[in-house]
Amino acid sequence: MNATPAETSGSALRAMGGLRFSKGHGTGNDFVLVADPEGTRSFDEHQAAALCDRHQGIGADGLIRAVPSRFLPEGRELLLDTPGAEWFMDYRNADGSLSEMCGNGVRVFVHFLRTEGLIDLPDGGSLAIGTRGGVKTVVRTGNDYAVDMGPWEFIFPGEASAKAMDSLVAADGLEVPRPALSVSMGNPHTVVALAELSELAGTRLFTAPKVDPVPANGTNVEFVVPAEPLVHDGVGSVTMRVHERGVGETQSCGTGACAAAVAIRHWAGAEAPDVWRVHVPGGVVGVKFFAGPGGHEHVELSGPAVIVASGTLS
Structure with a gap:
């Protein structure tokens, strides 16, 4: 007889007894964080999903392991070009799947390194x-x-x-599929513009929106309402909800906020500003565009990071 999901989760949690962890969030996008400075602790998808389970685990949008880059093949490769990247954010979504990057998560990750005494980062550093x-x-x-x-x-x-526009998105609560634009921030996003906040509130994100065509590795989907007026004192403003790939709806998504600003700025045309405020259910993050190395335009994401609890898994 096959084990039930609850039995599988319970078994995974028991195997991790004694694990020290912290719980943190960035504008409501929350994470379980584990320090692994010796590179001796790894997590499979079942363990990550069990920790992130909101009913039978700790509960989070994702699991972050703080590990020196030298202990991972991906990290060692990055160290060849950037020797200063000593720490690696080993991130899994709530369903246990590996993810490329999380903008809120990397802020919380650095704050966690500070609170654990693993780094010294002064203001402005x-x-x-x-x-x-x-x-x-x-x-x-x-x-x-x-x-x-x-x-x-x-x-x-x-x-x-x-x-x-490059795709169509269908979601529960929207009468017809809506045109969208797909943007990569190192991970995939598909951005849909809606006309009214009431329409945004009425979009139900209990199930994943259907995207056609869908990017090769799936996609996160952002539903965005531009402010009226869109720009005030040189700063653009939008309100956003997001369904994250492998997670579901979250209170915030940092890379999603960046992708939303990219799409709205693109649609607004040449006079659109380079500085944006993105309102999400968990708060507000800032997005800024600037000229990066090699003439490529980069995106900066800014916002808070909070550690709310630390403990040991029983």
């Missing part, structure tokens, strides 16, 4: 972090953190440049 989406540079700005998320790009560049 910067730190290079290894992720499966490449090296990300994080700057401490008082109690907040700003992350150079790297360059953005269209996932379907030909369709996007020609029509400003």
Whole structure:
């Protein structure tokens, strides 16, 4: 007889008895965090899913292991070009699947390293972090953190440049599929613009939206309402909800906020600003566009990071 999901989860948790962990969040996007400075602790998808289970585990949108880059093949590869990226954010979604990158998660990750005494990062100091989406540079700005998320790009560049839309998205609560634009921030996103906040509130994200065509590795889907007026004092503003691949709806998504700003700015045209505020259910994050190395436009994500609890798994 096959084990039930609850039995599988319980078995996975028992196998991790004595595990020290912390719980943190960035604008409501929450994570279980584990320090592994010796590179001796790994997690499979069942263990990660059990820890992130909101009913029978600790509960989170994802699991982050803080491990020196030298202990992972992906980390060692990054160290060849960026020797300063000593720490690697080993991130799994709530369903246990590996993920390339999380913008809220990397801020919480750096805050966790600080609170654990694993790094010393003064106000204004910067730190290079290894992720499966490449090296990300994080700057401490008082109690907040700003992350150079790297360059953005269209996932379907030909369709996007020609029509400003490249796909259709169907979701429960929307009467007809809506046009969308797919953007890569190191991980995939598909952005849908809606006209009214009431329409945004009425979109039900209990199940994953259907995207056609869907990017090769799936996609996160952002539903965005531009402010009216869109720009105030040189700053653009949008409100967003997101369904994250492998997680479900979350209170915030850092890479999703960046992708939403990319899409709305693209649709707004040449006069659109480079600075944006993205309102999510868990708070507000900042997005800024700037010229990066090699002439590529980069995106900076800024916002808070909070550790709310630490403990030991019984």
